[in-house]
Amino acid sequence: MTRTHHEQDAHPVQAERGQDIAEQLCEQVRRADANATPLRIAGGGTKAFYGRPVEGETLSLTEHHGIVHYDPVELVVSVRAGTPLTELEAALDAEGQRLPFEPPHFGPDATVGGAVATGLSGPRRPWAGAARDFVLGCRLITHDGKQLRFGGEVMKNVAGYDLSRLMVGAQGTLGVLTEISFKVLPRPAATRSLRLEMPVETALERLAEWGRQPLPLTAAAWHDGALHLRLEGGTSSVAATAERLGGDTLEAEFWNDLREQRLAFFGDDDGRALWRLSLPNNTPALALDGDMLYDWGGAQRWLKATADAETIREAAARAGGHATCYTPHAQGGARDPFTPLSPVVAKYHRQLKAKLDPNGIFNPGRLYEGL
Amino acid sequence: MNILYDEQLDGALTRVDKAAVLDDLQQALPDMTLLHREEDLRPFECDGLSAYRVMPMLVAMPHTLDQVETLMRHCHALGVPVVTRGAGTGLSGGALPLEQGVLLVMSRFARILEVDPDARTARVQPGVRNLAISEAAAPHGLYYAPDPSSQIACSIGGNVAENAGGVHCLKYGLTVHNVLRVEVITIEGERMTLGSEAFDAPGFDLLALFTGSEGMLGVITEITVKLLPKPESAKVLMASFDDVEKAGKAVGDIIAAGIIPGGLEMMDKLAIKAAEDFVKAGYPTEAEAILLCELDGVEADVDDDCNTVRGVLEAAGATDIAQARDDAERARFWAGRKNAFPAVGRMSPDYYCMDGTIPRRELPRVLMGIARLSEESGLPVANVFHAGDGNMHPLILFDANKPGELELAEDVGGKILELCVEAGGSITGEHGVGREKINQMCSQFQPDELTVFHAVKSAFDASRLLNPGKNIPTLQRCAEFGAMHVHKGELPHPDLPRF
Numbered sequence: 038m039t040r041t042h043h044e045q046d047a048h049p050v051q052a053e054r055g056q057d058i059a060e061q062l063c064e065q066v067r068r069a070d071a072n073a074t075p076l077r078i079a080g081g082g083t084k085a086f087y088g089r090p091v092e093g094e095t096l097s098l099t100e101h102h103g104i105v106h107y108d109p110v111e112l113v114v115s116v117r118a119g120t121p122l123t124e125l126e127a128a129l130d131a132e133g134q135r136l137p138f139e140p141p142h143f144g145p146d147a148t149v150g151g152a153v154a155t156g157l158s159g160p161r162r163p164w165a166g167a168a169r170d171f172v173l174g175c176r177l178i179t180h181d182g183k184q185l186r187f188g189g190e191v192m193k194n195v196a197g198y199d200l201s202r203l204m205v206g207a208q209g210t211l212g213v214l215t216e217i218s219f220k221v222l223p224r225p226a227a228t229r230s231l232r233l234e235m236p237v238e239t240a241l242e243r244l245a246e247w248g249r250q251p252l253p254l255t256a257a258a259w260h261d262g263a264l265h266l267r268l269e270g271g272t273s274s275v276a277a278t279a280e281r282l283g284g285d286t287l288e289a290e291f292w293n294d295l296r297e298q299r300l301a302f303f304g305d306d307d308g309r310a311l312w313r314l315s316l317p318n319n320t321p322a323l324a325l326d327g328d329m330l331y332d333w334g335g336a337q338r339w340l341k342a343t344a345d346a347e348t349i350r351e352a353a354a355r356a357g358g359h360a361t362c363y364t365p366h367a368q369g370g371a372r373d374p375f376t377p378l379s380p381v382v383a384k385y386h387r388q389l390k391a392k393l394d395p396n397g398i399f400n401p402g403r404l405y406e407g408l
Numbered sequence: 409m410n411i412l413y414d415e416q417l418d419g420a421l422t423r424v425d426k427a428a429v430l431d432d433l434q435q436a437l438p439d440m441t442l443l444h445r446e447e448d449l450r451p452f453e454c455d456g457l458s459a460y461r462v463m464p465m466l467v468a469m470p471h472t473l474d475q476v477e478t479l480m481r482h483c484h485a486l487g488v489p490v491v492t493r494g495a496g497t498g499l500s501g502g503a504l505p506l507e508q509g510v511l512l513v514m515s516r517f518a519r520i521l522e523v524d525p526d527a528r529t530a531r532v533q534p535g536v537r538n539l540a541i542s543e544a545a546a547p548h549g550l551y552y553a554p555d556p557s558s559q560i561a562c563s564i565g566g567n568v569a570e571n572a573g574g575v576h577c578l579k580y581g582l583t584v585h586n587v588l589r590v591e592v593i594t595i596e597g598e599r600m601t602l603g604s605e606a607f608d609a610p611g612f613d614l615l616a617l618f619t620g621s622e623g624m625l626g627v628i629t630e631i632t633v634k635l636l637p638k639p640e641s642a643k644v645l646m647a648s649f650d651d652v653e654k655a656g657k658a659v660g661d662i663i664a665a666g667i668i669p670g671g672l673e674m675m676d677k678l679a680i681k682a683a684e685d686f687v688k689a690g691y692p693t694e695a696e697a698i699l700l701c702e703l704d705g706v707e708a709d710v711d712d713d714c715n716t717v718r719g720v721l722e723a724a725g726a727t728d729i730a731q732a733r734d735d736a737e738r739a740r741f742w743a744g745r746k747n748a749f750p751a752v753g754r755m756s757p758d759y760y761c762m763d764g765t766i767p768r769r770e771l772p773r774v775l776m777g778i779a780r781l782s783e784e785s786g787l788p789v790a791n792v793f794h795a796g797d798g799n800m801h802p803l804i805l806f807d808a809n810k811p812g813e814l815e816l817a818e819d820v821g822g823k824i825l826e827l828c829v830e831a832g833g834s835i836t837g838e839h840g841v842g843r844e845k846i847n848q849m850c851s852q853f854q855p856d857e858l859t860v861f862h863a864v865k866s867a868f869d870a871s872r873l874l875n876p877g878k879n880i881p882t883l884q885r886c887a888e889f890g891a892m893h894v895h896k897g898e899l900p901h902p903d904l905p906r907f
Contacts, residue, residue, distance in 0.1 A: 110660040111767050111798075133666060162607060169613055170585050185857045191765040192578060192797035193837035195571045195620045196845070196852050197880060198864050199584070202616035211612070223666035245526040249549050251637045251706060271709025278706075317605035320528040336607055358606040377612040381600040385868060386611055392863040404611065 051103050055117060058101045059176075059184055059215055065096055066213060066398070067182030073396040078209040080119060081146030084155050088208055088364050088374055088403045098150050101215060104128055106190070113173065113190045115218040118150025125149055134221045137165040141296050150214050156206030159296040160256035160267070163318070163333045165222075169205035176216035177204065180394045190218045209400040210408060211393045227275040230256075230267045230291060233284035237322055237331065240264040244334045245319045252278055256292055259331040260302060267292055295332060302330050302339065310370045312349055314338040316358035323352050346371040375404060411460055413506055418877040421508050422487030426465050429488055429510075433466070436482050442473045443467035445687045445769055451509040452511050455496040455503040456558070457844055459760075459814060464491070464505030466540055471516040473593065473629055480627065481597035483510055488777035489873050490595070492623040494534060494566030497558045499761055500842030502550045502570060502878055509876075512627065514565050520544050521630070528635045529588060529605065534565025534628050538572075541633060550635035553580035556838070557746055565628050571620030573744070573838035575671045578796035579704075580636070582838065584619040591630035592618065604655035605632060617864070623875040625868040639704035640669060643714055644738045647726040648695035652676055655697035656771040659795045662701065665720050667713050667730045670704035672796030673745050676775075679752065679790040679803070680744075686751035689744030690737070692728060699726075699795065700745055702738075748792045749803065756788070756805035764828030765799045765837035777827045778802055785820045787813070799837035800828070826851050841879045849879075858883060 069076050075093030079085070098119040107114040109132040116125050122142055129135050139159030140152040158167040174188025177200065188194055188201035204214055219224065223234075235243070240259045247254060253270030265287055268275045293341075294300050303311065303344050307328065322329075327342025346362065353360040364370030378386060383405075390397075390408050402408065415421060430444050443449055444466050453461040465488075470476050489509035496503055505511045517533035520540065524530070525548035530541050538559040543553040555574035556562055562572070569592060575581045580586070582763040589603035603615035618625055649655040655674055662669065675683065677696050684691045691698060699721070703713040712733065721729050732738035744751075752759050766774050775791065782804075792801040802824055806817040825835040825848045835841070835848040835873050849858070861880045865872070881889070 060665045066717070101610055107703070108769065110664050111769060112663060113767070134442070158609075166581065166585060169616055170581065179860060182858050185854070185860060187857065187860075189832065189834055191680075191767060191833050191837070193573055193582065193765050193794075193799045194834035195582075195838060195840055196834050196836050197841070197857075197861050198748060199571075199616050199620055200860065200864070202584070202613055205616075206608075207612050221661075222668060226666070231705065249525055249637050251640045253706060253709075269763060270706065271712050273708030274706035277708060287805055315604075315606040315608050317527050318529070319524070333607065358604065359610050361610070378611050379600065381594070381598045382602070382611060384598075385614065386548070386596075389612065389864065389867040393860070 055101065055103060055105070059256070062096065062098070062101065062213065062215065063178055063182040063184055066178050066180070069094065069398045070180050070182060070396050074398060075401045076398050078154070078400050080148030080151035081121070081144065083142060083144035083147040087155055087363070089406070090365070090367070091400050091403050093401070096213065098148065098213070098215070098400050105216060109134055111190070112192070113218060114221055115190060115216060116149050118148060118153070118214045119374070120149045122147040122149055122152055129221055132348060133343050134223050136171060136219060137222050138162060138168050138171055139296060140168060141298070143297065149217060153205055153214055153217050154209050159290050160258060160332055161193065163336055164255045169202045171220045172201050172205055173203055173220050174218040175201040175214055178215055179212035180212070180398060184215060188218065199286060207405045210390065210404055212399060225269040225271070227270060227272040228289060229268045229275050229279045230287035230289050231268070231279060231282060231284040232263050232287040233266065233282065236261045236262070240331070241319070241321065241335050248318065248334065257334040258295055258321055259335070260300070265351050267293060300330070302328065302341070308369065309341045309343050310362055310364040312340040312342060313361045313363055314340060314353045314354050314358060315361070316353065320356045321356070323356060325349060325352050350376055373405070375380060378405070409847070411501070412462060413877045417888055418882055419872060421489060421876065422505070424486060424488055424508060429486055430466060430561070432486060433468070433479065433482055436478055436864050437470075437475055440471070440479070441469040443469070452493070452496075452505060452513065455493065455501060456499045457501040457504070457842065459808070460501050462502055462505045462507055464511035465508055467511045467513055469513045469516055472597075474595050476512070476627060476629060477597045477599065479510070480593055480595055484595050484597065484871070484873060487871065487873065488784065489876050491875050492569070492627050493796070494563035494569070495537070495561055496878040497562040497762070498566060498570060498840065498842060500836065500840040502840050502842035502875070504843045506876070514627075515563065517565075522708065523548065523635075525550060527605070529632055530635055531630065531632045532564055533630060534568075535563050538562050538564055538567055538838060545635045549638055551638050552633050553586050556582050557709060557749065564631050568619055568628050568631055569621065569623050570840040573794070573799065575673060575794060577794065577799070578670050578672065579670050584616055586634050587615065587619060587631060588634055589632040590618060590628050590784070591616060592626040593629055594626045595871070595874050603632070614692055620840070622842065622879040624865055624879050625874065633855055639670070641707040641710045642702055642704035642738065643710050644732040644741050645701045645721065646691075646716065646730045646741055647699045647701070647718055647721040647734070648692045648728040649697045649699070649725065650695065650727050652697045653772045654725045655699050656768070656775075656795070658699060658721055658726065660768055661720045661724050662717055663796070665716055667703070667716060669701050669717070669796060671700065671702035672794075673700040674793040674795040675745065675748065676791040678788060679748050680708050682751040682755050682790060683748050685745035687740075687743045687747050689740050691744050695727065700741055731899075745792070752790050752803045752805065756809040757809065758814070758817075759803075760804040760806065760821050761837040762800065762802045762804070762824050763836045764822050764825050764833055766828050766831045766833035767799070768795070768798045770831035770833070774779055774800070774827050774831050778824055781820050781823055785816055789820070794837070797837070798833065822848055843878055846878070846881045846885065847889040849881045850889050855883050855886065858886065
């Protein structure tokens with residue numbers, strides 16, 4: 038029985054090259070595992086700031102690139118981890134499709150593997166889903182240097198454990214992602230963005246009210262005294278909703294600038310750390326000192342503050358959420374960028390890590406000390 | 409090959425004395441219902457896959473989390489396996505009991521704890537029925553999207569354990585896309601929270617790992633689900649085709665036109681006839697295939713999309729296109745599809761429902777393969793298909809009272825799943841592996857991949873007490889089963905001894 042006939046590159050030469058590079062990567066992992074040498078898994082390096090610093094021999098994925106298989110009618114694309122994100126997005130765009138979770142790039146060299154390993158999602162996330170929601174399958178190098186396949190290229194697949202989604206956001210600490218299959222979706226027929234001046238309290242009330250209605254909303258951010266909205270859908274509904282909501286027209290580029298942290302808010306740090314607060318829908322304004330930008334309809338808030346990690350994390354936890362520090366420790370950010378896990382959850386994280394990476398070679402310490 | 413637990417192939421279980429276990433648990437949990445007499449155990453001997461039956465050693469029916477916690481601690485200490493069961497509607501034998509095991513029935517945890525319309529979430533206990541969540545959310549204009557056909561009876565805990573789907577998956581996702589948080593009790597009796605009320609949680613995505621893990625990693629004791637606003641409008645088109653292949657191509661054409669329907673279902677002639685005889689849905693019984701295409705969303709967009717889809721269907725060679733005129737007719741169109749399984753059940757003493765998924769482009773080839781298997785075996789096969797997301801439900805008709813027919817049906821079913829794997833698909837799209845498809849897992853995964861699954865399992869349940877024998881086959885089982893199969897041109901597991 039063969040599963041290889043549907044995994045063809047456009048060019049056989051490219052496929053062969055891909056296999057060679059994958060084999061070299063496997064070999065480097067086998068050597069590292071045998072010597073218990075830590076590996077620092079790297080793509081374009083655009084998200085190296087995210088998480089704790091990793092000391093180790095570099096395992097570079099950038100040579101392992103290319104779209105392996107793309108069938109627009111199936112809504113599925115399989116792509117090697119080292120592929121530049123811009124290359125994948127251009128290929129999808131040419132077919133009128135896109136990655137609905139609009140991953141942040143944070144630089145021109147961002148790779149598909151890095152986007153999946155960090156699991157970050159852009160402004161559309163609350164309405165469209167996160168990176169993990171669009172991952173259908175992956176190829177993964179295990180600690181013993183074997184490249185294995187989990188999940189697949191079909192929309193529904195509940196055979197075995199969902200290893201592919203487990204890898205999203207694990208930041209390479211459980212294995213090396215070499216190939217990812219995504220579900221993709223068509224671009225909507227119409228898009229419009231609006232800017233409505235209102236205080237944040239009013240904006241949050243409106244968003245709760247609109248959230249119960251079937252509106253074609255796909256982004257909502259409050260910043261600088263105004264609620265910024267993006268509508269996407271059919272021509273008729275977008276036009277009708279825009280008319281109903283009023284406000285001024287907003288350039289669509291605003292959403293890219295927000296996702297890429299290019300807005301003035303994210304600029305000059307003046308000694309304050311940048312925090313990401315992930316909160317339940319409908320969380321009221323929190324009593325925290327600093328500047329706040331609300332994204333995801335209020336469920337993701339960017340905070341620039343000098344407060345210590347405990348204060349910020351406590352406020353987030355009281356609201357049912359958690360807080361991540363985006364400013365590296367070396368630049369004055371928190372020592373632990375991610376919210377500490379409860380003792381039981383931490384225990385199972387350690388046990389899982391010990392089973393999948395017994396010699397601790399994959400990005401050790403990137404998420405948490407000792408993991 | 410016998411599907412029931414086989415210690416030689418599935419791993420040894422601890423020898424325990426029923427009387428001693430009963431005594432220990434009764435002492436520790438005097439207020440918990442603990443069934444032990446044969447006549448009390450009988451109703452629990454199978455789930456929705458009723459061809460397989462095993463009497464559990466004991467049935468525990470706790471009503472507090474403290475009881476679940478204590479039960480787990482004791483079973484862990486005694487080495488007694490625990491099989492968790494919800495409503496028992498699963499079709500893959502995921503809740504099939506073990507003779508030496510405790511069946512943990514979660515049906516008494518049946519309360520909706522909170523519906524928060526502003527946060528658009530519901531917090532529920534695992535025994536709550538799927539449909540009850542949408543009913544509780546309805547006054548707020550909200551609903552819970554995943555809608556397995558069994559939604560009037562199946563419980564949300566089982567939905568999470570199986571990562572249940574339904575007819576609206578392509579647009580609205582499976583259970584994994586619609587759950588925010590679960591509370592879990594581990595085999596060691598610890599409590600932990602996975603996910604959060606926010607859109608993400610720190611650390612590994614254990615919520616995704618637990619969803620669809622078939623009760624192998626922990627016991628789910630509470631679930632927070634996302635609620636969505638009810639679409640303003642939903643319209644259904646029914647297109648008839650004189651050729652199955654044309655219908656299959658039309659599905660791709662709709663998606664190529666940039667439209668993601670809320671539901672897109674296909675039925676073949678035998679399924680159409682069965683459904684029409686049963687519910688009088690108004691299906692064209694002379695058609696070789698029908699497509700049901702539901703478009704939902706904002707009214708104006710739905711009207712635009714209906715026109716586009718109508719054009720696509722005409723161009724694809726539909727012989728007739730009907731649009732449901734009102735909600736009553738729309739419900740009737742769907743009733744035929746939603747009742748397709750029982751409808752087929754009326755045509756034949758028994759039927760066996762498969763759940764393979766394929767890339768849609770492979771549909772004609774796989775359907776031809778199924779027709780060939782049907783002809784060779786003499787067993788009719790009706791095809792019901794979540795066409796939008798490539799999830800096939802071939803229904804194999806047979807008579808269990810005729811000697812050898814159950815085995816023949818199982819054999820045909822196994823071959824259909826292998827066809828799906830060959831086509832680049834999966835042996836299960838939404839029903840789960842359970843005990844039913846344990847052997848076919850050996851076709852879909854290589855030994856190295858299965859070894860990783862076992863490693864994951866051992867991180868959460870080192871003593872293999874949670875639902876042993878389900879979901880992930882041992883390498884020994886695959887060596888036995890796989891002896892008949894050649895994977896990627898190589899004999900599997902050449903290093904393992906043959907039994």
